[in-house]
Structures are given as C-alpha cells and as structure tokens.
Amino acid sequence: MSQGRFVFSPSALRSLERDKELLEREQSQRRLAAPAVTSYFLRKEVREKSIAWSHGSPQRPALICKDLVVQNALYTGDLEALRQLFPKGAPVNLVIQPEGGDMIWVNKGGLWSLAYEQELTTPLHITAGRGFTECLRLLLLRGANVDLAPGGTTALHEACEECQGECAKLLLSYGANANAVNEDGLMPLHVCTELESIECAKHLLQFGAAVNGRSLEEDDSPLHVACRHGLPDHVSLYLRYGAHLEHHNDEGKSPLNAACSQPQEKATLGRYYQVCQQLVEAGAKVGTEDLQHQTPLHMSCKNVNPDVVDLMLKNGAHVNDMCYGGNAPMHNVLKEVAYKPEHEPERVVQALLNYGSIRVWPGALPQVLKYCCTSPRVIEVLLNAYDRLKITEAWVEAVPPEVFKQHQGFYESVFALTQTPRSLQHLARFKLRNYLEGRLTKVVPKLDLPNFLKKYLLLDFRDYVH
Known part of the structure; x- marks a missing residue:
C-alpha cells in the first residue's frame, strides 16, 4: 500500500453508503417539518409582540404557509383581507406551496410515488405577477424581503415576465436587485419577452440593469432576447442604452443572427423586419456567421421573410455563400415553399435571382x-x-x-x-x-x-x- 492512501474494505464502503442514505433521509424529513404558518398564527404573532420590526432590521427566516385563507386573499388581490392578515409586525416573508401542477416521482423513505410538483412562491411573487400593485405595496411596507427567491426566481422576475410595469417599478424603488439572476441564469431583462414588457424594461434600465448582462447558460444579452422575440421597441431602447451589436452567444449568433433565425409567423414578419432594420442601421454586420456558417440571409430565406431578405441583399449580403451543410440561401427558401406559401416565397426567389443567385x-x-x-x-x-x-x-x-x-x-x-x-x-x-x-x-x-x-x-x- 503506497504512503498516504487507505483502501476501504467492501463492508466498510457499504456501511458508509448506509450512513449517507440515513443522513440524507433525516435532512429531508427536517425540511418537510419546517414551521408552517396559518392566518391564526399571523394574528397571534401580532398580539404577542408589542414592538414591530423596523424596515432595516435583520429579516426573520421565511415561514412555510399552507393556509388557504392567506393564499386566497393573495391570489384574488383582496387588499382588505391582506390588511387584516398582515397587520403591522406580522411575518410577511412567507414561503407558499400551492397545490397542483405537474405530477412527478418523489422518493419518500426509499419508496417512489407520484406527487404534485410543489412550486415555491411568496406573497410578493403572487401580487407582483398578477399586477396587484396596492397589495404589493402593503407587503413591502410591512417589511417583506424584496429579493426573497425560494423557488429560484425573484418577485421582480415574476413582474417582468408577466409584463407588470407598475409592480416592477415599485419593487425596484424598494431596492430590488435589477440584475438578480434566477435559477435559469436569467436577469430580469432577459425575461422581458413580450411586447407589453417594454415598461418593465424601461424601469429596469433606469434602476441600473446591465443592458449587456449575459445569461449563464446561453450567454445571451437582453438584445439577443429582444431580437429573438421580434420586439422592435425593446431593441430601440437597448440600442439607446449602448447594447453591443456584435456580441455572439454560445451558438455563435449575433443579435441580427438571432432575429433572422427565429421561426416567424406571417403576422410577425413586419416586427422582425423592424428589428433587423434597426440593427442594420445601427451598424450590425449582415455577413456575420454563426457556428454553422449560416448568415442572416440564410436564415431569413429559411423563414421566408421577403422584406428582411431584401434588406440583407441591399446592404451587401453575399447571395451565394454556403453554410456548413452546403446550402446557399436559394436552397433554404425552396425547401420552405410548400410550408409557407402565405409568406410570398416567390418574392424571395425573385430577389435572390436578381442579385445573382445560383440557379437550380x-x-x-x-x-x-x-x-x-x-x-x-x-x-x-x-x-x-x-x-x-x-x-x-x-x-x-x-x-x-x-x-x-x-x-x-x-x-x-x-x-x-x-x-x-x-x-x-x-x-x-x-x-x-x-x-x-x-x-x-x-x-x-x-x-x-x-x-x-x-x-x-x-x-x-x-x-x-x-
């Protein structure tokens, strides 16, 4: 046996494995036995405590709330009920486990059984995501932890994802972290994916959100996200705040590549054209390639967006560049003709031929x-x-x-x-x-x-x- 090493016997290893399993089981049981709170407990806390917590005092550990009365008041935005349930001094940093959702397999005591997935949330998340601004304000005044994220996402993420601009502004004014990262590696700007989320994006930038912040998994910037979802107002906003035009994500896509490569319905073609037009006018390179050597022209032909194809060609895109799979832009559009006749593929074929495309x-x-x-x-x-x-x-x-x-x-x-x-x-x-x-x-x-x-x-x- 070499110096500094010790070889465990098989029986010792099995004993260690059993000890490890017992320890994990005990930890799981302790988590399940976390303190729960009811509306009665909330009112009892107030009666027993004569001194309310100050806003700057250390936050108490979050309690688990399964009380349906509390949950009903939060989910319906019942301000009067919340005033009674959360008077001054009441604990507001609650973790709520709503029932329902997807069925998942859970290991309980060595046995696997089906159970509903429990998504952890808080009163702030519920009110912020549903636009209950006054209820949200009440909870913040009661000292709710503005960045509490038991389910891996903050209330600010929730407000931005649900396009609740006033709630996002209120959270930010109470010190919410504009650059908080959720469990998926996304900042609040990354979840502004709808046209109606423009007000949220404005508030975030005004409160210091990083316009070039990158997601942890895809290395996307907010500009990538806005381009991928065809959001011209967001693109204009981010460009005014200095968004980088040529940052490439993990797929090698620039924001212009991201806009052109996103599948597009006929109703959204105009929005994607506006996005691409803004990027090109700001100086985006029309010949930039992703990891598959696909240019914006390749992808706009595949998605059959005639106006974007014209834009790329007028700004110097190479009509006969081949991608990694050996396809030129003409190949891409011909493959999609039968599936997207309402996109006017004939206009794309016409433009390519007029700019010198290879023929069939x-x-x-x-x-x-x-x-x-x-x-x-x-x-x-x-x-x-x-x-x-x-x-x-x-x-x-x-x-x-x-x-x-x-x-x-x-x-x-x-x-x-x-x-x-x-x-x-x-x-x-x-x-x-x-x-x-x-x-x-x-x-x-x-x-x-x-x-x-x-x-x-x-x-x-x-x-x-x-």
Whole structure:
C-alpha cells in the first residue's frame, strides 16, 4: 500500500453508503417539518409582540404557509383581507406551496410515488405577477424581503415576465436587485419577452440593469432576447442604452443572427423586419456567421421573410455563400415553399435571382416542380431564369391533378413549351440579364426605359410563361 492512501474494505464502503442514505433521509424529513404558518398564527404573532420590526432590521427566516385563507386573499388581490392578515409586525416573508401542477416521482423513505410538483412562491411573487400593485405595496411596507427567491426566481422576475410595469417599478424603488439572476441564469431583462414588457424594461434600465448582462447558460444579452422575440421597441431602447451589436452567444449568433433565425409567423414578419432594420442601421454586420456558417440571409430565406431578405441583399449580403451543410440561401427558401406559401416565397426567389443567385440545375427542375408546384409564381420566376427548357413527361407527372386544376392556366402555359421555344422577348431579357449579372438591381433602375420593361427585366410576375 503506497504512503498516504487507505483502501476501504467492501463492508466498510457499504456501511458508509448506509450512513449517507440515513443522513440524507433525516435532512429531508427536517425540511418537510419546517414551521408552517396559518392566518391564526399571523394574528397571534401580532398580539404577542408589542414592538414591530423596523424596515432595516435583520429579516426573520421565511415561514412555510399552507393556509388557504392567506393564499386566497393573495391570489384574488383582496387588499382588505391582506390588511387584516398582515397587520403591522406580522411575518410577511412567507414561503407558499400551492397545490397542483405537474405530477412527478418523489422518493419518500426509499419508496417512489407520484406527487404534485410543489412550486415555491411568496406573497410578493403572487401580487407582483398578477399586477396587484396596492397589495404589493402593503407587503413591502410591512417589511417583506424584496429579493426573497425560494423557488429560484425573484418577485421582480415574476413582474417582468408577466409584463407588470407598475409592480416592477415599485419593487425596484424598494431596492430590488435589477440584475438578480434566477435559477435559469436569467436577469430580469432577459425575461422581458413580450411586447407589453417594454415598461418593465424601461424601469429596469433606469434602476441600473446591465443592458449587456449575459445569461449563464446561453450567454445571451437582453438584445439577443429582444431580437429573438421580434420586439422592435425593446431593441430601440437597448440600442439607446449602448447594447453591443456584435456580441455572439454560445451558438455563435449575433443579435441580427438571432432575429433572422427565429421561426416567424406571417403576422410577425413586419416586427422582425423592424428589428433587423434597426440593427442594420445601427451598424450590425449582415455577413456575420454563426457556428454553422449560416448568415442572416440564410436564415431569413429559411423563414421566408421577403422584406428582411431584401434588406440583407441591399446592404451587401453575399447571395451565394454556403453554410456548413452546403446550402446557399436559394436552397433554404425552396425547401420552405410548400410550408409557407402565405409568406410570398416567390418574392424571395425573385430577389435572390436578381442579385445573382445560383440557379437550380436543369435536371433537378422536375423535382423542384414536384415540391413547389403549389406556388406557381415560384415556378414562374425560376423558369424565367433559363433561355430554354427541356420539358418531359416527368414535368407533367410532378404536378398533382388537383394542383393542375387549381392553377390550370399557368401550367398549360408551362407544358405548352414542350414543342415551342421561348419567345423572342424572353430571350432578349435573358441575354441582357446575363450581361448585367450581379449589377441588375443597380443598373436597371437607371435605364431610360418604361417602368413595365424595368419590372419585366427584374422578373416581375405575369402568372404565365412564354
């Protein structure tokens, strides 16, 4: 045996394991036996104590409250009831365990059983999260610990998450820590994720919240969060307070990457465009890549946001950059056409081609037609990037009968090209576009031509091919 070492026998190790289990069980039982408080106990405390606690005195340890009378008054915002339950001198630093929630497996005395998960909260959390400002004020006047966080989050987090601006301001005025970190590693600014939370964000910054504070797990700044949730007012606010534009989180995303990569519903496209516009105007780099070498253009094409795509292209985004998976922006949008027709994917395809995007290999056109046939305008703009087309039976078979019937006029014009060459007008357009490739969007608007011809050169939609 080497010096300084001691080898335990198997029996000694088993004995140590049993002692450890007994100790853990005793600690668990002591926690369950923590003092509980009822409304009667609250009133008894007042009767027995003639001297009220001062605001600056040390806080008493939090008591566990399971009294439904107390909980009902808090959850309904009953101010008069709370005045009776929490008179001067009453203990207000209570931990409340509301029943219900998700079922979880709990080990009790070596046996596993299903029980409701207990989420710890406090009177401050309840009133702050529900916007009961006067009830919250009463509790603070009674000396409630403004930063008490038995469940891993503060009342200020709760107020900001629920967009309760007045409650957030009140908590801050009573000394709440504007940079407190919850159990998920988030500061209050990080939980301002709704449009209505803008007032909370303003109050937080006024009381010293760190505009560039980073979350512990994702290394997100508040600007990342605002961009990811499409919050233009928050973005404007954070930029005024000096938010960093090029901080990259753990995924390698800048705030602009975060905005473009977030899945977007049609109703939110405008909000994300406003966010991206503000970032670009403030100097954000449109070519910055995340860990997968995806640029904002890649992701805005994947999410099919035509206005953001235009914004990226007009500000110098490279139209043919490949990401780590070998996809260019054109690949990304074509994969989404069938799923987001209401986003106008044809506008994205049109913009990419006008800025010099690679085209689909002609042999793959039937496959593209199969997956994108529900959007005739996408097919139109793709086909108008070629001077000739070799249309076969595979093209006809790629369009289901119900889709053909719905867009019969367009697909008849396509299949008519089986025996007919492209028109002279189109061939002239093709020749000029090839000559101006990469400069189309700069040169065409300056040409002394009628507007309808300029639009024609830039692949304007006609709902047929010729």
